[in-house]
Amino acid sequence: MRRLVLGVLLAVLPSLAAQAQSLVGALEWLPPGSLSVDALTRHPQEQLEGGERQSFYVEFGRLAFRSPDVLGGTARKAGLSCQACHANGFATTAFLIPGLSNKPGSIDVSHAFWNLRGEDGSDNPLEIPSLRGVKTKDRFGLDRRTASLRDFTRRVIVTEFSGAEPDALLLDALVAYQEKLQPTAVVYEPVSLRQDLADLTRYLDALRVPLAEEEPVLAERMTVMIRGQIGFIHERFAEDDMRGSRGLLEEWSRQLARIAQQAERSDWVQARSALAELRQAMATPPAVLAADLPRSLYEPEKLKAWLSKPVR
Template sequence: MTRDFLKMLMVSFASALVLSGSVAATPAKETPWLPEAAAYRLTLFLGNLEPLPWNDIEIAWTEPYRGSELSIGALAWLDRVSDIDPARLLDAIADEDRQAVFAEATRLIALRIEEELDRAIAAEDPARAQQTVRTSRELYRAFADGIAAAEPAAAKQIGLAWLELNSSTGSAGVLGAGVTSADRDTMAAARAVISGYIAGNYLIDDFAPRRTLSALPETAVLSGRAIEVPPSLPPGSDIFDQDPLPRLVLNFEEQGIDETGLPLVAYGDMLFDSAQIFGGPARDLGLACSTCHNRSDVNQRLFIPGASHQPGAIDVDGAFFNPIFNDRRNDPLDIPSLRGLRFTGPYGRDGRFASLRDFTRNVIVNEFGGDEPTPFMMDALVAYMLEFDFLPNSMLTTDGRLTEAAPEAARRGEAIFNTPFASLGDRSCASCHVSDANFLDRQAHNIGSVAPAYEGARAGALDTPTLLGTAYTAPYFHDGSLPTLAAVVDWFDETKSLGLTGAERADLTAYLETVGAADEPYEAFDAENTAFRLAFSELITFASTLDTLLPRRDARHILLLTDTVAADLSADASTMSNLAARPGVYALAEKLAEVSAAVRDEDWTAAEASWTAFKAETADIEERAF
């Protein structure tokens, strides 16, 4: 679904279907980057953060980017494959000169492209020539989105030149047959198109000052035109759902109520999965509430360089998502689970929001720069999230007592959990994690896990987290600094001088693991009960709210729904295992697009007709949608 590597989720539909402004919440797998191109893109991304993380920029060039297929950093890679000296770039980084870093990094990538093109032209072996052309084109990818945004005609011309260059390198044939010689004249002409553009825009002596670092060509910058480069996440980012996928437990479903009979809840479910409610860049990248909170739980793989210090954490009040909300502190927080949300107020890590509604609005408007949500949107989101329930655990009663299924070590640990300690002011673990109140006390406490920002600061108090389901939400503490529940026990024993023996620590850990366990923590899939079938069922449920919205002629909320669901239907179809049914899913997306188009034209008769057709086609394809 991406228009370029990790410029996620601007979706083109099958059959030339175009949805204006539609963004899907399902990311596409990224193509690996060459080390120096990855370092360059990270430099652009990090260079736009305030305050600028100079240490991270240095690391971008010295270490492999997260998830790289190569265990080598850009500088070591350059030493292996290139004759280019990166000394001037290193000096600029050492001097913390933002403009110089941009200029030297840009020239380095341009020189690498030229270096590989020289090798391609000089190669006698067709296979070698093709390989160097591929390498140079992979390096060109670092500039491609900027060129496409600024000069689409030039981008098209260069794209054709790459094709001509590659096709004119010749072929060694197969077993001596089909041998063709390189067409040197065509190669030279194609190379001239590429190199001429690179030389005039990325290999210049002095770049115009950049307020925002991007891959825009120099001629476009000098023109003074307002050019918007689509936002992108840097190499090493990961916004995919975690695997295995957490099981979602909803209060109404456990009571046998179908979500299609709860249109307010179903619309809130859609909003929770919609990037449309946020502002840019989150919206344009396809980030939704469900990106961080997979199935109401924690996305333990989510990672964005510059915003995350480790997977499963993110700084939502930094410079990237909403500059006006930037607190200028590098303080990423561990993503909290939303299970049992109606029991866990107040909200926010430090309990600063008494109201779930206020907390949710803050996320949309302040953290992610979205427009003010309508009262209906807020009602729907809150109604849906209040249905999140804890995972069932047969080793625990609903009032927090262990059942006979619990191991003996956990029973011993329960006694320790309820034992008052003098070093805790004659309080016990259970004083804060009240077992018959979902292991909560709904208060904030300063346990010493937050370093004071200044002498005398009293900002270390954090909301007491529930212990339910915590076996699956590692790492722990607000900053994810402790990797296991055993580490949590060790931390409390050491910092609070509890005086536990090794055996007692083990028993207390066993108790926490038992309380935090679940019978079925993850979704179970098989050949037909696939992840796509689950997504398909959810999207059809979202769409069912049109039965309520269309009669009300509620254009604003209809369009938000159709744009979200149609884009996701089309995007998710690519994951189907039943390939024969894929065209039918694309056709459903088209029907929703027709509803959207009719509503925009205020043709409510046509909108109703397309919606009726959508429901009929859904019934026809539902069994084959896996």
């Protein structure tokens, strides 16, 4: 029934945010009705204070905000990241998991589904807040229980979503990114391949920092996150005859894995030049992606058809 209700709501709500999450992960780990076409094909424009020129902290935080592996448990397995609920720093008003939400845009974050240790024994979905203007707040959470954005962020990761204890850099980065989310009106735009590819080049630019610093652990961590983002694009080229597009994305992912290996072996010169090459390839992506795009799951109609197929 909830699925039906959601369908009706989707038809009448004027604007809905993206869930920006793994399609395959969600199909496998979330109850039916957790994915909505509108939410996966439109999202609010990001708009950061200071535009696209940001520090490494902000850029790493931006990547981490979109990376399910910052979280643990079911969230991670389902491919959910901060971005899934707080799309581009706004509230994802269409976010809904049957059984854990009482209306779109709400979710029970103290539930055994996310973390057995966090289950509070009550059915208490909360409205997902926008994080816009979070920098100016002095209390966080709907009950205003926490005075520090850093403490709240740690709590979200560890207590709510069973993630591993975040290190200082990860917290600094997530806080730096959230503090750039200036309050602004919601302007919706389509989720697009063009923007997802532009984001990849942005992540690669950030990866230059640990390669310049010769920090293998951070380089490895970032390559894993970036490969996850490539995986999200890969999922959108789902049809059998899209092997060319998928193969290209898989190759990019393998190149990132090689860069991490080179970093681990301290082959820094090689790692840096491999990164520059990959950056160039991504900036001018081969025509195969553009050719497959009209049939890909970036297209709302194709996504709708794909989601309505019986469970794969």
